[in-house]
Amino acid sequence: MKTDELQLKRAEISTLLSLLNLTALPVIGFVALLFIYKKTEANTIDRYYVMLGITTNLIAAIALVLVTGLMILLGGFDSPWTWVYVISYFVFVHAMFILFATWTMVRSWTGKKLTKSFLSK
Amino acid sequence: MKYESQGIAKLYFIAAIALFVGQILFGVTMGLQYVMGDFLFPEIPFNVARMVHTNLLIVWLLFGFMGSAYFLVPEEAERELYSPMLAKVMFWVFLTAGVLTILGYLLVPYARLAEITMNDLLPTMGREFLEQPTITKIGIVIVALAFIFNIGMTILSGRKTVINVVLLTGLVGLAVFFLFSFYNPDNLVLDKYFWWFVVHLWVEGVWELIMASLLAYVLIKVTGVDREVIEKWLYIIIAMALISGLVGTGHHFFWIGTPDYWQWLGSIFSALEPIPFFMMTLFAFNVVNKRRRDHPNKAAVLWALGTAVMAFLGAGVWGFLHTLAPVNFYTHGTQITAAHGHMAFYGAYVMVVLTMISYSMPLMRGQKAANVNAQKHEIRSFWIMTISMVFITLLLTGAGIMQVYLQRYAADPLPFMVVQDRLAHFYWAREVAGITFLYGLFLYIYSFFAKGEEVADVE
Ligand code: HEM
Ligand code: HEM
Ligand SMILES: [Fe+2]
Numbered sequence: 308m309k310t311d312e313l314q315l316k317r318a319e320i321s322t323l324l325s326l327l328n329l330t331a332l333p334v335i336g337f338v339a340l341l342f343i344y345k346k347t348e349a350n351t352i353d354r355y356y357v358m359l360g361i362t363t364n365l366i367a368a369i370a371l372v373l374v375t376g377l378m379i380l381l382g383g384f385d386s387p388w389t390w391v392y393v394i395s396y397f398v399f400v401h402a403m404f405i406l407f408a409t410w411t412m413v414r415s416w417t418g419k420k421l422t423k424s425f426l427s428k
Numbered sequence: 429m430k431y432e433s434q435g436i437a438k439l440y441f442i443a444a445i446a447l448f449v450g451q452i453l454f455g456v457t458m459g460l461q462y463v464m465g466d467f468l469f470p471e472i473p474f475n476v477a478r479m480v481h482t483n484l485l486i487v488w489l490l491f492g493f494m495g496s497a498y499f500l501v502p503e504e505a506e507r508e509l510y511s512p513m514l515a516k517v518m519f520w521v522f523l524t525a526g527v528l529t530i531l532g533y534l535l536v537p538y539a540r541l542a543e544i545t546m547n548d549l550l551p552t553m554g555r556e557f558l559e560q561p562t563i564t565k566i567g568i569v570i571v572a573l574a575f576i577f578n579i580g581m582t583i584l585s586g587r588k589t590v591i592n593v594v595l596l597t598g599l600v601g602l603a604v605f606f607l608f609s610f611y612n613p614d615n616l617v618l619d620k621y622f623w624w625f626v627v628h629l630w631v632e633g634v635w636e637l638i639m640a641s642l643l644a645y646v647l648i649k650v651t652g653v654d655r656e657v658i659e660k661w662l663y664i665i666i667a668m669a670l671i672s673g674l675v676g677t678g679h680h681f682f683w684i685g686t687p688d689y690w691q692w693l694g695s696i697f698s699a700l701e702p703i704p705f706f707m708m709t710l711f712a713f714n715v716v717n718k719r720r721r722d723h724p725n726k727a728a729v730l731w732a733l734g735t736a737v738m739a740f741l742g743a744g745v746w747g748f749l750h751t752l753a754p755v756n757f758y759t760h761g762t763q764i765t766a767a768h769g770h771m772a773f774y775g776a777y778v779m780v781v782l783t784m785i786s787y788s789m790p791l792m793r794g795q796k797a798a799n800v801n802a803q804k805h806e807i808r809s810f811w812i813m814t815i816s817m818v819f820i821t822l823l824l825t826g827a828g829i830m831q832v833y834l835q836r837y838a839a840d841p842l843p844f845m846v847v848q849d850r851l852a853h854f855y856w857a858r859e860v861a862g863i864t865f866l867y868g869l870f871l872y873i874y875s876f877f878a879k880g881e882e883v884a885d886v887e
Contacts, residue, residue: 387833391826399822402745406709406737413713 315418317343319354322412325360329367329404337364356415363411367404369399429791431502433509437882438792439494439519440731442787447488447526448778452866454481459859463852466568472534477560479533485773486557486712487526490543493638494522494575495597495601499788501579508616510578515739518574525567529560548672552611555623558609565609572603590659591648594666601634614770617685624680631772631790632701632743639739639780640708643732646787647712650729651719657681661711665704672700679751686880691753698751702744705776712736724883725790725797727806734814738775746771746821758836761850764828771821779814782872789876801880819861827854 321343340360347354375393382389399407414421429433458477461467468477502509509515532541538559545561547553552562560568576599583592605808608625644658678694712733746768750759759765786806790798798806835847842850 351564387830387838390833391829394829395825398551398745402741406740409706409710409715411694413710413717416714417717 314347314351314353317347318356318415318418319359319412321353321357322408322415323362326405326408327413328360328364329401329408337361340364352415352418352420355420356411359411359421360408363404363408367401369403370400429788429794431508433512433515434499434502436509436512436515436519436790437495437499437788438580439516440491440498441789443519443523444491444495444781445785447484447491449869449873450530451484451488451837452862452869453482454478454492456859456866457860459855462855463859464467476538479538482557483533483559483767484530488779489777491522492777492784493599496642496781496788497575497579497599498786499792500642501582501592501783502586502786504589504592504645505582507582507586509739510581510585513643514574515580518571523545523565525564525571529564532561533559534603550610552610553607555612555619555815556626558623561852562610562887565606565775568606569603572599572606576600576603583656586662589655590662591641591645594637594662598634598637598641601637602630605634620684621681621686624677628677628680629673630778631716631777632673632698632832633670635777636673636704639735639776640665640669641703641711642780642784643735645707646728646732646783647715650725650732651715652721653715653718657718658711658715661707661714665707665711668700668707671706672697676701677757679744679753679843682753682756695753699748701751702740702748705740705744709736709740710862723797725787725803727798727810728783728787729804730810730853731779731786733781734810735775735779738814738817739778740775741819742768742773742775756833761826762828762831762835763824763830763854767821767824767828770824771817774817794881797883798875799878799880799882802878804880805878809868809872809875812871813865815859816865816868820858820865823854823858823861827851827858830854875884 324336324339344357378393454477461474542553550562608622611622613619676698678690679698681690834842
């Protein structure tokens with residue numbers, strides 16, 4: 308695997324964009340990730356992290372936007388229970404995605420991929 | 429353990445853990461009173477249990493901070509403690525004052541306690557978290573001054589590192605802001621200002637410095653990462669904590685008779701308060717990823733990471749949830765506040781003290797790390813307590829949302845007690861989570877006595 312400076316830089320930018328898409332810059336961050344994807348090649352560290360960012364955010368979009376949307380549709384706008392579930396669920400799951408993206412960002416700074424056991428090198 | 433006087437921390441930590449058990453026992457008692465109103469009445473009324481629960485929390489955290497400082501400072505300053513004797517004497521003074529105060533709450537009606545302790549001369553009692561009789565408060569100040577003198581002299585005549593200077597600054601801040609508790613104006617609005625100058629400026633100001641320095645210390649020790657890297661992080665975290673936290677006090681001045689501009693100031697500055705907590709997470713993740721060695725004390729590494737994550741969730745995420753004025757307008761003083769209060773206190777301050785204990789206790793007992801079996805139990809207790817706390821938080825959040833809806837949002841709002849009745853299911857589930865937490869705490873204590881195979885040294 309080639310890991311020149313430019314690729315490492317792109318990997319770092321990708322993980323930052325992934326985190327930003329989950330927080331301050333939704334959609335914009337994702338579009339930027341797609342642009343970076345176009346510049347990467349198969350089997351490189353930047354491709355790995357840009358793909359990770361894209362999948363993370365797609366799953367997050369489903370888990371956060373789609374699932375909460377369905378919860379509201381099925382539960383009804385006027386039922387307090389809808390909001391009990393929607394708000395608790397959204398806050399907690401959103402925070403989990405942010406923590407995961409933060410971990411991947413820190414990981415990309417080391418130039419290595421994620422590992423199964425998060426305490427191994 | 430490099431210096432003999434570091435061993436004094438052990439006393440402080442044992443007392444801290446014992447009082448922690450007391451705190452949780454009163455927590456589960458109150459949890460039951462929430463659903464069985466006359467449980468233990470009139471022996472232990474809810475308001476008394478609440479006072480004991482929160483005061484024990486503060487007192488054992490102070491024991492934890494002092495113990496941590498006594499362990500950390502000699503090593504960082506590279507000399508023995510200025511006066512080990514003073515540290516021992518103050519331990520017993522503080523423990524006696526603390527225990528007597530709690531007994532006072534439990535055995536004498538509060539009004540009578542105020543009379544006996546001559547509250548009239550300088551009235552400071554009767555405010556949440558600051559219920560201590562005035563003489564106890566004076567005792568706390570004396571202990572704090574002696575303590576700061578002791579570690580201050582050690583640091584000033586020893587090596588000054590960013591870590592011990594930040595810790596000292598945080599501890600001095602803790603003592604200074606406590607002085608506001610002696611000012612108790614008749615005007616309720618003014619009173620609340622000064623009350624928050626203690627409570628808020630502690631947990632969202634100077635205590636963050638204490639937390640950051642303790643976390644940085646343990647992380648250096650267990651990862652072997654360069655001090656210079658860690659110091660840069662510390663500077664930024666502290667700057668962010670103070671920039672956001674000081675004016676952030678305004679998030680408590682929205683609806684208490686204060687000028688309207690607090691709604692803007694409080695919302696904007698406190699919206700920045702999650703940043704230092706997020707940075708601590710980033711910092712811990714980063715340092716652990718860049719570690720130079722695998723320390724045999726795995727439990728301590730887990731506690732350190734756990735602190736960073738849970739503090740971000742409890743203070744950062746659950747704090748942000750209700751900190752903007754338009755949201756707080758609905759959520760002020762509901763179960764949402766209690767949800768946040770629990771997870772933030774646990775995630776930040778309880779866990780950072782347990783991190784220090786986890787790292788230092790084996791060293792004080794002449795080991796590099798606890799034995800394999802003991803660590804296994806400690807790690808299990810970490811998960812049980814932490815997951816129980818996540819459940820307590822989620823359940824109180826659910827209860828809080830329902831409460832806001834029925835009591836403040838619905839077209840025909842219901843009265844407070846009617847709503848409370850409807851939340852009984854949440855409260856029963858919270859009680860189950862609370863008892864599980866207590867079980868985790870017992871397992872934690874057991875881990876100190878568990879025998880097993882010594883850890884392999886993998887420096
Ligand atoms: C380390 C763990 C714990 C910490 C740090 C903690 C902290 C606190 C704090 C800060 C408050 C005051 C909340 C506020 O002013 O909004 C409080 C109140 C309370 N806590 Fe805990 N607590 C812990 C464990 C528990 C447990 C296990 C239970 C058991 C179910 C419990 C039950 C309660 C209750 C019922 C109140 C009173 C809430 C009210 O006034 O309505 N706590 N606790
Ligand atoms: C570790 C740090 C923190 C701890 C231990 C903590 C603890 C608490 C506690 C115990 C209360 C209830 C006080 C009472 O009324 O009795 C409270 C209230 C509050 N906290 Fe925090 N907190 C922390 C950080 C934060 C942060 C970072 C934010 C904002 C981002 C925040 C926002 C709030 C707000 C808005 C209230 C008032 C709730 C209301 O109106 O009822 N807190 N906090
Ligand atoms: Fe605050």
